[in-house]
Amino acid sequence: MKETILLFNPPEKEDLMKVEMALFPLHVRLRRIQPEDYNQPLGALAGVKDISPVEGRYEGDELPGTLFVFCFFSDNRLNQALAALRKCGAGPFPYKAILTPTNSKWTAPDCFEEIRREHEAMHP
Numbered sequence: 001m002k003e004t005i006l007l008f009n010p011p012e013k014e015d016l017m018k019v020e021m022a023l024f025p026l027h028v029r030l031r032r033i034q035p036e037d038y039n040q041p042l043g044a045l046a047g048v049k050d051i052s053p054v055e056g057r058y059e060g061d062e063l064p065g066t067l068f069v070f071c072f073f074s075d076n077r078l079n080q081a082l083a084a085l086r087k088c089g090a091g092p093f094p095y096k097a098i099l100t101p102t103n104s105k106w107t108a109p110d111c112f113e114e115i116r117r118e119h120e121a122m123h124p
Helices: 013-026 042-046 075-087 108-122
Strands: 004-008 029-032 067-071 096-098
Touching: 004 042, 004 108, 013 029, 013 075, 042 067, 067 075, 067 108, 096 108
Parallel strands: 004 029, 067 096
Antiparallel strands: 004 067
């Protein structure tokens, strides 16, 4: 599968442009997810064949911050993408996840909440 970053609640236009320019040389697919799709499993949004989309639209609140979900990255490529994001001057973006078999069935709000709890535990 092609390296993909699912982007939820993207930053403002200027910072989004910096993110896009930072990732462009890496040929990484950046997929902006619309709020109405926040109820879809992350794996379905990433194109994992074994995970089906669900019916209906998300009607909840926007996520309280930008969330990046990295899909199908090797360790080396993930480090390159993270370094590019750090250098681009648009961040910091504390809410980042890697698609795993466990979280591939989660929704964006579920994933965000888990990442937020972990972040708060590590940075009290």
